[in-house]
Amino acid sequence: MNAPVPTPQADDPAPSPRRIPAVERLVGGASAAELETYGRTAFTDAIRAVLAEIRAGGGPVPDTESIRAAASARLAAERRPSLRPVFNLTGTVLHTNLGRALLPRSAAEAVAAVMVQASNLEFDLETGARGERDDHVEALICRLTGAEAAVVVNNNAAAVLLVLNALAMRKEVVVSRGELVEIGGSFRVPDVMVRAGCRLREVGTTNRTHLRDYAEALGPRTGLVMKVHPSNYAIAGFTAVADPVALHALCRERGVPLADDLGSGSLVDLAAYGLPPEPTIRAALERADVVTFSGDKLLGAVQCGIVAGRKDLIARVRKNPLKRALRVDKMTYAALEAVLRLYLHPERLRVELPTLRLLTRDRDSIAAQADSIREGLAKLDFEPEVILTSFHGVPRSYLLKGDPYHCQCHKTGRLIREALGLSPEKMRVTFQSALVLTPASAGSRGAGGRCRRLAEELRRLPVPVIGRISDEAVRLDLRTLEDEAGFLDSLAALPPVAGGGRTPRRTP
Structure with a gap:
């Protein structure tokens, strides 16, 4: 500029x-x-x-x-660097556009150590021969997931592409119609099939797919059966899915590998931390031959994709020419290894892993922080109001990409709805950590414009502040704010507005 x-x-x-x-x-x-x-x-x-x-x-x-x-x-x-730190106050803990997972200090130090000098990335220190770069994390992945072998590529989309190309090139891949998803960036499963050189074989219907549908589709042309985790949507009502254990048994009987794309992929039971349960990689591998998942979502590490599963199938994946094109660098291995080691000490995981720490922040700490920083907003011509409403559970869409204020809960929605007696349309949850900045003249014709101008000024700060505009107010969600002093220092650069200094409000 x-x-x-x-x-x-x-x-x-x-x-x-x-x-x-x-x-x-x-x-x-x-x-x-x-x-x-x-x-x-x-x-x-x-x-x-x-x-x-x-x-x-x-x-x-x-x-x-x-x-x-x-x-x-x-x-x-x-x-001025183009890639800069920002304060993510959108309410989405793992925000794709804002870099997803924050690395723990140990991972950052591990990355710094291998950046400034040579490392044994592909060198076996014991034999003096060339080594395999996946060796730095494969044993840890297998220990934590129960897999026989594993490889790492640059993201989960690459992991899916590699599995399809390595295990089912020029063959049919059987997928339920209800799982032909599209995720961010127009990444569509059918399109990936084409790029991987596979032929898509759809089975079942959008809302109901039975075991018999898979059985009828399997044949000499079948290279792979694939399950795709519906991470960003839900099909409710008159639905049916094939029992995963029975499907795995059917695939073994027919000699066809079963791959499960879990997307986010959790290594621990999130229910133990008061969060809605997610399928763990270990559980998925009990009913699939190969599992693909991301390293920078619920796992809480750096951007990468991981393929874990049967040793013979992973060997085919590793030998595929695409593996070299999709491989990751030494910094990724260093960060991933450091994060995986945190999982070996589960008693400290909630403290040491930023993703889990932020997702499980308690109400009292957020309320205290809101009271502390709203005084720093006194010079704005906005009414700071702290919203700390109760909620029934944090939906998975919130954890990843959903609206942090009014989210449709799906993955565990049926169980929660049954417990609360709510219909799918009414199962809405309001998150509890929003600092709402409403123009002093709320309801006036210029309120929306003033919110947009404030949002622009927040983005121009020395360390930009990224929030959301909703209902003619600027919403700053404090769940992900840990550097309170840095936030206030950056906020001090906002120009004062005449008529500011109004008394903040708080909604219990």
């Missing part, structure tokens, strides 16, 4: 090309700090760019210090 050209005072003399200072003079008058910071060549180029804009503008010529300042501002803007 280019810095604005300095505007001279109104009483400056009329512009003249001869009055524009020479480049050498402007660069020669620069401070030693400027030249040391940006380099003489870059500073000279920036001066030329500013002068070109002055000539094109046709207005008065600014003084030399203003021109140098404009050049420095231009260079500072260019040096």
Whole structure:
């Protein structure tokens, strides 16, 4: 982003090309700090760019210090990293657009250690021969999941693509119609089948697929049966799915591998932490031959995809040429290994793993934090209101990508609805940690515009603050806020608004 050209005072003399200072003079008058910071060549180029804009503008010529300042501002803007830290106050703990899982300190330190010097990425220190990079995490994955073998690729979509291509190229892949999903970025299961060189064989209907549907589809052309976890939607009402144990037995009888794409993939029973239960990888491998899952969702590690399962099938996956194209680097292995080791100490997992720590924050700590920081919002022309409502459970869509304020609970929805006597349409939950900023003149025609302007100002802060706009209010969800001091420091850069300083409200 280019810095604005300095505007001279109104009483400056009329512009003249001869009055524009020479480049050498402007660069020669620069401070030693400027030249040391940006380099003489870059500073000279920036001066030329500013002068070109002055000539094109046709207005008065600014003084030399203003021109140098404009050049420095231009260079500072260019040096600002494109990928920057932000405060994710959207309410979505694992937000795809905001980087998903936060790494624990041990993982960050492990990554830093292998970034700055050589490592044994593909070198066996015992034999001195070439090693296999998956060896750094494979034993840990197998220990935690019960798998016989495992490989790592760059994300779960790649894991699915690799499994399909390695196990069912030029063959049919049997999938229930109710599981032909589309996830973010228009990633559709049927399209992936085509790219993997497989032929899709749909069975059942959208809402009901029986074991007999799979049995009738299996034949000499079948390369794989695939289950796809419906992570972002639910089919309720008159539904039926084949019993997974019976389906696995059928596949073994017919000699066809069964793959289960779990998507997020949890290594622990989330119900033990007061969260809705999710199928664990270990449980999935008891009724499937191969399981694919993500490393940066519920597992809480770095972006990657993991394929775990039978040793003979994983060997075919590892030998596939696509494996090299989809492999991950040393930083990914270092971070993943560090996170997996946390799972060996389950008593400390809730404290050490940021994803689990944030998902299980208690109401009292969030309320105390809200009371602490709302005073920092006093200069805004908005009424800060703390919303701490009770709720029946955290839906899976909330954990990953759903609306954090009004979410449709699905995965465990049937059990919860039965317990509460609620219909699917009424099973809505309100999350409990929103700091709602409502314009002082709420309900006026300009309230929506003022919310959008505030959201823009929050995004321009030294460390941008990302929230949500809903019901003519800016909502900042505090569940994911751990650096309270840093948040307040960044918030201090907001320009004061006349008429601010209103007394905050709190809704118990």
